[in-house]
Amino acid sequence: MxxxxxxxxxxxxxxxxxxxxxxxxxxxxxxxxxxxxxxxxxxxxxxxxxxxxxxxxxxxxxxxxxxxxxxxxxxxxxxxxxxxHLFHGHPPYPPLLAQIDGAPAVLIVRGRIDLLDRPAVAMVGARNASAAAVRFARGMAAELGERGIVVVSGLARGIDTAAHAGSLAAGTIAVVAGGIDVVYPPENDALQYAIATQGLLIAEQPPGTEPRARHFPYRNRVIAGLSLGTLVVEAAPKSGSLITARHAGDYGREVMAVPGSPLDPRAQGCNLLIREGATLIQSAADVAEALGSIGGGVFARVGGYAPAPIAADPSDAERRRLIALLGPVPVPVDELIRLSALPPAIVQTVLLELELAGRLERHAGGRASVTG
Structure with a gap:
């Protein structure tokens, strides 16, 4: 097996x-x-x-x-x-990833599992990156590897490819959107094989799964969840790279960005992140300093994660009270607990029942909505 x-x-x-x-x-x-x-x-x-x-x-x-x-x-x-397979709740499933809300129930991995025990930083950015940004990302990744930091990315064109290429010799982790045996993009065939043998390749989807648009946001949360922080090198304002960065912020991880020219649309996302409080990065030393400021706190939480047992049996009245608060607009589960005045175990049980019945959809950020 x-x-x-x-x-x-x-x-x-x-x-x-x-x-x-x-x-x-x-x-x-x-x-x-x-x-x-x-x-x-x-x-x-x-x-x-x-x-x-x-x-x-x-x-x-x-x-x-x-x-x-x-x-x-x-x-x-x-x-x-x-x-x-690595199953959530059982070693060697990455404990840092296990901390996040909605951590994958299973991962499929190929390569050096020991890389999961080392401090990691995600490096993401534009697929249509500028030549200067690609060169910067490759050099940055190589320097981070020399410092013992594993670079995590998504094996996409542009910045992702540069990040993996730069850090391959020292140790890199690639999270793919499809099956672990599916190469995407096709031109990264040799790089994906090299990562699977010299680094670590990770997939959440079963083998043979072709990557679809809906898979990429799931992949992005894994990239952010594996890492102490996320560094964005170039990104448009509504890009997937910014989604990864926002996941990192939601998980209490460091958000970092490389500034760029205000005249280049590919730099607008990074400049926006910096304006919103992301750490401005110009060198590998800046990254190491930023990660050091949060690393101890994040690792201190690792190892104590376990989903809260829900062993409650709601009454029909409690079910009706909670269902009345649900609608097509996603609502935070914490808000449902507050508004319903029901014990958290009751709320979680009702939501679980509704989900299994096909009546509830879960969203990022611990939110839920009814499907119809």
Whole structure:
């Protein structure tokens, strides 16, 4: 199943790993609900058995549970690729990533897992980057590697490619939007292979998944979650790079930006971030200084994460009270708890039931809305 024939992460039997993967690959079960189900029922096998009843309580049909054969085929395919699964809540899943809201329930990784134990910085930017920015990013990444800092990026054209190329010798992590065996963009075929053998390649989607537009925001949160901070080298005001930077800010990580000419649209996003409080970066020393100011605090929180158990059984009146507060506009879960005056465990249970019933959608920032 995993490298050397070991079970993924160790510590559990094959049946439980299969159940973990079935749970994760079941429609309507996202990272938040997967973590809550396992926290509530103790094992993935018991959680799978409970899904139909929870969906019924939420007022909808039960999702079609992913089959045993599907999970086994995925594990066999991952092993054949020289990769392995990392499951949330079990080493060696990256503890820094485990801190974020909606951390992936499973990662597929190929390469040097030891890189996850080193301090990391995300470096992102424009796909149509200027030649000067590409050269700067490559040099910056190489200097950061010399300082023992792992560079994380998304293997896209432009700044991402330069960041990986510059840091490959010292250690780089690439998070891809599709399957770990899918090369995108095509011209990065050789670079993706080099990262998988010399660095670390990470995917959240199953093997064979072609990257779609909806996958990139998920990838961006992983890039930010793996890193102590995110450095933006060039970016337009509404680019995916700024989304990654905002994720970093939401996670309590450092947000950094390289300033650029106000006459260049590709610099507007970076200049905007600096105006909003991002750290201005001109050298690798600036990055190291910025990360040092928060690194101890972030690492101090690592290792103590566990999803809060939700073992509450709401009454019909409590369900109605909470559902009345929900609508098509996403609302923070904390606000739902405050407005409903219900215990957090009750609120989380009702939201879980609604999600399994196909009536609730979860959004970034711990928000939720009803789907219809």
């Amino acid at each position: 995993a490298d050397g024939g070991e079970t993924p992460g160790g510590g559990l039997g094959d049946e439980e790993w299969i159940a973990h993967l079935r749970l994760i690959r079941t429609p309507r079960i996202g990272p938040v609900s997967c973590a809550q189900l396992i926290a509530r029922f103790g094992t993935a096998r018991r959680a799978l058995a409970a899904v139909p009843d929870l969906a019924r309580r939420g007022g909808g049909p039960a999702p079609a549970l992913a089959g045993v054969d599907l999970a086994r085929r995925e594990m066999e395919r991952v092993a054949a690729l020289g990769a392995r």
